[in-house]
Amino acid sequence: MVETFNDIKQAILTCHYCADTLPYPPKPIIQIHPDAKLLIAGQAPGKKTHDIGRPFDDLSGDRLRDWLGITKDEFYDEHQVAIVPMGFCFPGNTFHKNGPSAGKPSGDLPPRPECAIKWREAVLSQLANIELTIVLGAYAQAYHLDQSGNVTEQVKLWQYWLEQGKLVLPHPSPRNNRWLKQNPWFEAEVLPELKARVKALISKPVS
Template sequence: MPHEPRPIVQAAPGARILIIGQAPGTRVQASGRPFTDPSGDRLRDWMGVDEAVFYDAGRIAIAPMGFCFPGLDAAGADLPPRKECAPLWQKKLLDQLGDVRLTLLVGLHAQRFHLGSQVRKTMTDTVREAEAFGPDYLPLPHPSWRNSAWLRKNPWFEAKILPMLRCRIKELLQ
């Protein structure tokens, strides 16, 4: 790795919701807290929770597919999660979180790893058919600004998936 590994994970045994993202970006690497960037703002809005709830490890666990910032490509964009991280660490973490009732699979990497052969042909198809993976999993697109065009092109996400997400989150946080 081009830098010292710094795993960015939030977890406690009582968490009922688990967010599995891609990999920490540069801002998250600097802060040491998951989703401390505009993607986190959008994700919290999607979930209908504030920062206090989001960063309460006893309620919401957060574990990216690649636990550490993977570095930047030649164009200065974040690299994808390193392939060796998820097989090495995901199960070990999940085994420690026995109360998880809902896992948000944020982005294609998380969906492919955790849904395996159930993942649909495209990320759009997987998210559109989110109900098929419930109540344990809910696939979501990545909340990055890079997906703003995807969100505009797929208004069903806001109309159908977000109310389902918020309802399930509210139910589990009571």
């Protein structure tokens, strides 16, 4: 029986439950510690993250850290920040079916559902000090908010969700530059409040 935090973490890091369905050998990528006060709930590692072995070590991560107002050292401090995607392993690619790009990767497959079913409740039960959950992507939104609506609609409800200790963000990928230009209120209204909340959490001692 998995009973302690260390048991759960070790069991996850050695999990091969989905080995037959993954394009590469399982390589669960998470960052967790019971002291963490901020939770990043995302989708699943991409191929680059799978290769590197560290989440958000890319341009998306640079933007996310800028949104949060924290340094790379603070972001990768497991005593401060937990990173728990809906799927712990790279699920594989989708591919273009037509045109000159046919057969080439077009994106990532959804997170494997087995991960959340098998591990998520057990992991979150160990993160007793989380005060703010950052929700990235539709699958994390459906789980953590019990909402499957449009991401933009949920981001616009940022004040409501902050009262619940949660905040929906658009994905920080450069692919969302157009969304950011179309929604200038996000950077003007949401980010200052987000940075203030995160700064208060990071500087707050564990009770």
